[in-house]
Amino acid sequence: GQSLEQPSEVTAVEGAIVQINCTYQTSGFYGLSWYQQHDGGAPTFLSYNALDGLEETGRFSSFLSRSDSYGYLLLQELQMKDSASYFCAADPYPHASGGSYIPTFGRGTSLIVHP
Amino acid sequence: GAVVSQHPSRVICKSGTSVKIECRSLDFQATTMFWYRQFPKQSLMLMATSNEGSKATYEQGVEKDKFLINHASLTLSTLTVTSAHPEDSSFYICSARGRITDTQYFGPGTRLTVL
DSSP: OOEEEOOSEEEEETTOOEEEEEEEEOSSOOEEEEEEEOTTSOOEEEEEESSSEEEEETTEEEEEETTTTEEEEEEOSOOGGGOEEEEEEEEOSOGGGOSOOOOEEOOOEEEEEEO | OOOEEEEOSEEEEOTTOOEEEEEEESSSOEEEEEEEEEOTTSOOEEEEEEETTSOOEEOTTOOTTTEEEEEEETTEEEEEEOSOOGGGOEEEEEEEEESSOOSOEEOOOEEEEEO
């Protein structure tokens, strides 16, 4: 089985940088994904790490350390519209199989951005 | 990115009626579709995983006779909530994953309210 831990809430001000951590305990871990969800909306994919290191996509970056069972999402130049819930999700099996491997989601981190 | 649609977006029904929710992948073939439910301020709870042409795999505690899932084609999966009760009121979200993409793409969700 898998379990993921992430903070329940993070607050920051506009223009700041914020890091949302995610630690996982899994069997057969393969990769870590991050999703953003605004109130009343569905999750949208942000990034994915299968290898150790940093993946950068615009203002958002995601990091993975497999040896530490740890990853984080880094949001730079925060904007009010970044206020949302952020979920990390762990994949248990390699993607290439095309099988119905089942990702596990963390409980989500509510990010509140203040003016 | 890939597009997944969900219909209806919102439904209000009387207790005892059945409700069908459709999930479609619009620009890719979804070999696997996932159905989640989400209560306010909580994480996504996986209900079942469905592969095209085969029976859905339900998570522990999810009644398969109450939540009927059909994945009849590579672009369509349906979830039918049978004999809905007020406690079934929730946000139901589908996601789809194709043969090639490593990413889950989420539908916009369906908010079900059972009176």
